[in-house]
Amino acid sequence: MSDAIALGPGREFDIIRELLRRWGPRASGVGDDAALVDVPAGERLVVSSDASVEHIHFERAWLTAHEIGYRATTAALSDLAAMAASPIGILMALGLPASWLDAVGELGDGIGEALDAARTTIRGGDISGASDLTLAVTVLGSAAAPLRRDAARLGDTVYVTGRLGGPGDALAAWQRGGVPVPGSRERFAHPVARITEALWLARSGARAAIDISDGLIADAQHLAAASGVRIEIDLDRIPLMEGVDARSASVSGEEYELIVCAAALNVTAFERANHLPITAVGRVIDHVPDGIGVTVRMNGERLAPAPGFRHFS
């Protein structure tokens, strides 16, 4: 906060002052029209915007304001993980309905927790009114050799980090009016941006990556489309959260685990370094004869692919 520029009078700036007070050293250089950022020499800037919108991505009844702030920030930071980029900072464009004004400090604390987890800071943003709480998060990072979606090659093994199915299971419980089991709720409320894991993978042979926001199969489709290949996924090899079946796990979105393609990875070394499972769940095959896309197998049998999560379907 010591380098924050003094702000003028007004309610909007009172909110910003309250957030800056809570963020302390986790806010850096805030207060000018734009933030000034230095990108390490020899690296490229990696930048992405990702919005979390009330009634679309979450409901107030499901999560605390702290969790909403944490989750929106982490979801955006996950795009840096997908590119194996080191965080430089974030910007937050906050759309704040009057009914959320009392919760702004708690939202800020959740954002701060996500910043700490990724060892980064907030560099600027914008606050305006809104009908629905909206957190539009821009993440800035840098990478000398970013992992991209378009680099999967024939013969690569397809890996996934962590255990899947928790967020989808939690969402299904809420949507049928129930309460999710604690493990699934925790995975929905507290995802982790796999940044250190991605940096390890980029150093250790990973060729292409994407983070799972739409679901394993849907995101494998994006990877396949970008790389011009076909990807085969074995449902029975997907690492599962307790109580979740493989089909549900394969379409569970907002996991923020990574799908990684590599000729081969040292699974034991990854797990020892990162305290996280990584599992071979499939392979990159030729797009002839079936075309670019995803084939799903279960116990050696070929299944029709299930759809991923889509906002407009």
Next chain:
Amino acid sequence: MSDAIALGPGREFDIIRELLRRWGPRASGVGDDAALVDVPAGERLVVSSDASVEHIHFERAWLTAHEIGYRATTAALSDLAAMAASPIGILMALGLPASWLDAVGELGDGIGEALDAARTTIRGGDISGASDLTLAVTVLGSAAAPLRRDAARLGDTVYVTGRLGGPGDALAAWQRGGVPVPGSRERFAHPVARITEALWLARSGARAAIDISDGLIADAQHLAAASGVRIEIDLDRIPLMEGVDARSASVSGEEYELIVCAAALNVTAFERANHLPITAVGRVIDHVPDGIGVTVRMNGERLAPAPGFRHFS
């Protein structure tokens, strides 16, 4: 588009494909988890996020979708002008209600017009559902010597570009159920990000700057607070749009003209180079005895400052 990564199936991606088709070469490198951006050697990255939200910043009845896309993008680019930064590109996090799906092409064309006006491109973004149309725009630029808010000095002259009052006049007409005069409507619907003007000013003696989003007086307050000075504004010197009085012009927001502090500027040279008026409207005075802030004068008499536009007042 030739460097766009192929996208997977789904309605969300159909919308992105439609936008990419319309943007053509105005979209660059879109389709990975994050955009890769190069910052010119020896320059700093300048980055800002700014959201335009339906019912907060505009109503559908006031503007065409093309104008809404243009205006939201230009408003965000104006933060680069305020820092005298050259644009590198933008990211767009679009919150798109179902009722706006038919207008997405027109929105995209408006965004494209703003990109052309600033000679820049779109590098990435995010589309999700929303209750109200939301355009959260992140702008990326670079500058070797950015203009900041905190550098105004005692004795500086305070200048303003363009003619003020149009957007406030248009807003007032709509809010009383009327129709704004064409000149005022045009200033609201088609603001200009004063980027080339800011680059000229930064080369020609400008010391500090801010763009007018909250109103001349409110933004002069931000500048005064950041610089730790008092600013005196002569209302009778404000350059006015036709039919607008000085008091209204002094609180008219979303102008996207620049307030600039400098020991002295060559007004004639500025106007010849930029085909735009620039006017001395005040001066930087000591913050003793009246404190940091803004003093407003009219015909030599001191007035109580009028409030600026505030989202939460």
